[in-house]
Amino acid sequence: MLAAALASLLxxxxxxxxxxxxxxxxxxxxxxxPGFGALVLAHAExxxxxxxxxxxxxxxxxxxxxxxxxxxxxxxxxxEVLALRSGAVPEGTAARECAGLCSTAxxxxxxxxxxxxxxxxxxxxxxxxxxxxxxxxKRVPARTMxxxxxxxxxxxxxxxxxxxxxxxxxxxxxxxxxxxxxAPAGLDIDQGAAALGLRLRFGRDRYxxxxxxxxxxxxxxxxxxxxLAAALAGVKKRYPNKTAIVLEPDASVTVADLVAVxxxxxxxxxxxxxxxxxxxx
Amino acid sequence: xxxxxxxxxxxxxxxSPALAAALVATLACVGACNRGRVVDSSLPRTSPAAxxxxxxxxxxxxxxxxxVAAGQLGGGWDALHILLWLADGSPVAILEALxxxxxxxxxxxxxxxxxxxxxxxxxxALRGAECQSVATRPLPGxxxxxxxxxxxxxxxxxxxxxxxxxxxxxLQQEAHDDLDEGHLVRIDCSYDPYRVYxxxxxxxxxxxxxxxxxxxxxxxxxxVLDRRSVQARLSGPSLGLGGTQANIQExxxxxxxxxxxxxx
Numbered sequence: 409m410l411a412a413a414l415a416s417l418l419x420x421x422x423x424x425x426x427x428x429x430x431x432x433x434x435x436x437x438x439x440x441x442p443g444f445g446a447l448v449l450a451h452a453e454x455x456x457x458x459x460x461x462x463x464x465x466x467x468x469x470x471x472x473x474x475x476x477x478x479x480x481x482x483x484x485x486x487x488e489v490l491a492l493r494s495g496a497v498p499e500g501t502a503a504r505e506c507a508g509l510c511s512t513a514x515x516x517x518x519x520x521x522x523x524x525x526x527x528x529x530x531x532x533x534x535x536x537x538x539x540x541x542x543x544x545x546k547r548v549p550a551r552t553m554x555x556x557x558x559x560x561x562x563x564x565x566x567x568x569x570x571x572x573x574x575x576x577x578x579x580x581x582x583x584x585x586x587x588x589x590x591a592p593a594g595l596d597i598d599q600g601a602a603a604l605g606l607r608l609r610f611g612r613d614r615y616x617x618x619x620x621x622x623x624x625x626x627x628x629x630x631x632x633x634x635x636l637a638a639a640l641a642g643v644k645k646r647y648p649n650k651t652a653i654v655l656e657p658d659a660s661v662t663v664a665d666l667v668a669v670x671x672x673x674x675x676x677x678x679x680x681x682x683x684x685x686x687x688x689x
Numbered sequence: 690x691x692x693x694x695x696x697x698x699x700x701x702x703x704x705s706p707a708l709a710a711a712l713v714a715t716l717a718c719v720g721a722c723n724r725g726r727v728v729d730s731s732l733p734r735t736s737p738a739a740x741x742x743x744x745x746x747x748x749x750x751x752x753x754x755x756x757v758a759a760g761q762l763g764g765g766w767d768a769l770h771i772l773l774w775l776a777d778g779s780p781v782a783i784l785e786a787l788x789x790x791x792x793x794x795x796x797x798x799x800x801x802x803x804x805x806x807x808x809x810x811x812x813x814a815l816r817g818a819e820c821q822s823v824a825t826r827p828l829p830g831x832x833x834x835x836x837x838x839x840x841x842x843x844x845x846x847x848x849x850x851x852x853x854x855x856x857x858x859x860l861q862q863e864a865h866d867d868l869d870e871g872h873l874v875r876i877d878c879s880y881d882p883y884r885v886y887x888x889x890x891x892x893x894x895x896x897x898x899x900x901x902x903x904x905x906x907x908x909x910x911x912x913v914l915d916r917r918s919v920q921a922r923l924s925g926p927s928l929g930l931g932g933t934q935a936n937i938q939e940x941x942x943x944x945x946x947x948x949x950x951x952x953x
Contacts, residue, residue, distance in 0.1 A: 441784055441787075441848060441850065442784075442847055442848065443784075444781065444784070446847055447780055447781075447784070447846060447847065447848070449847075450845075450846055450847035451846060454845060471781050471784070471785075472781065473779075473781070485779060485780055485781075486780070486842070486845070486846060487777075512916075516916045516919070519916065519919050519920070519923070520913055520914065520919050522923070523914075523919050523922055523923055524904060525779055525782075526923065526928050526930060527903060527904045527928065528774070528778055528779055528782055529782075530810060530928060530929075531770075531774075531803075531807070531902070532774070532778070532782055532786045532790060533786065533789075534779075534782045534785055534786050537779070537781060565923050565930045566930060567944050568944060568945055588945060588946050588947070588948075589945055590945065590946070591943055591944075591945040591946070595942070595943075595946075597950075597953075601950055602950065602951045603950050603951070603953045604953065605953055606953070649951060649952070650952060650953070651948075651952040652946075652948065652952050652953045654953075679948055679952060679953075681946060681953075
């Protein structure tokens with residue numbers, strides 16, 4: 409009987425932490441199960457291959473739903489949810505729920521996946537993941553990544569998840585670069601609000617810096633990351649309490665390019681907001 | 690696939706007075722004209738497992754408080770349900786909850802409480818959902834498939850450990866011991882929850898419902914709901930998400946930019 413085997417396991421192993429009288433004691437031998445980072449790495453290597461993730465540094469990776477984006481497929485955990493065509497989401501009807509930022513097929517697949525997680529949460533007394541880790545091949549277009557992330561975030565019931573892009577940090581394993589998304593419909597900033605609305609629209613070797621109110625930041629066109637970093641340092645000097653910047657990659661930008669830009673801007677503006685061309689006024 | 694395994698056949702009742710009259714006339718003729726012929730049973734032409742499952746749903750629909758039979762018959766289903774979870778569930782949830790789930794599995798009262806909780810969760814929704822059994826499937830094949838896929842998946846995800854092999858084999862054996870004469874009955878509903886899968890097994894001359902779930906992965910014969918049904922399930926009362934609103938802090942911009950506007 410399994411029950412007997414488990415009972416003996418329980419008898420041999422002390423519980424990892426005290427539990428309430430209503431909760432069964434866990435089988436603590438499973439504390440040896442790998443952590444979230446090892447799980448993500450195993451799936452990334454199996455699905456994308458070795459050295460496919462962008463290099464960078466970030467903060468420790470925290471458990472949540474991980475969505476993996478390769479050149480040919482998208483997975484939610486290890487379940488395939490969509491086939492891609494050379495890194496692009498196949499053309500199709502835009503989902504109304506995404507305000508045109510993702511396809512119906514992608515949104516529906518993610519919505520159905522969140523439903524399965526919601527049902528599981530009732531059966532296993534767990535929480536629906538509040539975080540979404542994006543595990544993307546560095547060659548994938550950033551625009552594709554944005555479509556997938558918008559679909560996954562909009563489809564989550566109750567509220568969008570906290571977001572992070574997974575990077576590989578050499579000997580330190582996988583780390584997370586947190587980011588936000590601009591609301592699908594864009595952002596309407598009231599006149600008189602204390603917002604600068606700094607925005608960087610960029611392609612490969614082309615960086616265009618502006619702000620919602622051009623009285624504060626002149627439109628600047630730059631051609632390399634060093635000059636961009638210097639320009640941002642100047643903005644920060646004038647507006648030291650500003651911490652956020654909106655990044656808007658064009659169709660030429662890959663995930664690796666995006667990570668490089670994030671690394672260049674976050675020293676001055678650590679709150680990274682990604683956008684796909686929505687209006688900010 | 691489950692839907693193709695054993696479709697349930699039903700005898701439809703007459704729906705119009707004319708048809709009813711014709712039936713009465715036919716029945717009146719039976720005695721005189723068809724002496725010696727075997728008359729069909731008035732029971733629906735469904736399997737005993739499907740009839741038990743339909744009765745269970747009717748019990749819930751009538752609001753009877755105790756539809757789950759007393760006794761400790763659910764261990765096999767709980768074992769199979771854990772295997773199905775390992776084969777298709779969230780790996781993060783597995784990391785978090787597997788030790789707790791296995792510990793609960795050793796307690797028959799907790800196993801039975803899970804079924805009671807599942808019935809309670811969907812009781813109100815099922816009352817108006819117009820549900821009916823559509824297919825039944827013997828369970829032994831499903832048990833082996835679940836154990837096989839769970840093993841391969843845990844290995845692929847790097848979660849496989851020696852003690853997990855003991856656990857998977859033990860769950861598989863327990864599921865076989867309890868459910869080899871049992872069935873999985875698919876119930877289709879017109880409304881939330883749209884799909885219900887009931888597990889039946891014979892015990893002491895009677896068939897009992899010993900398990901229930903509203904989701905079965907496509908790998909095991911389940912189907913993917915259409916977008917309208919998915920939305921209805923997410924906003925319905927059973928999952929408790931429908932009326933939940935995001936908690937937005939006062940000084941943040943919106944649900945997407947959860948930091949103060951002054952920082953932008």
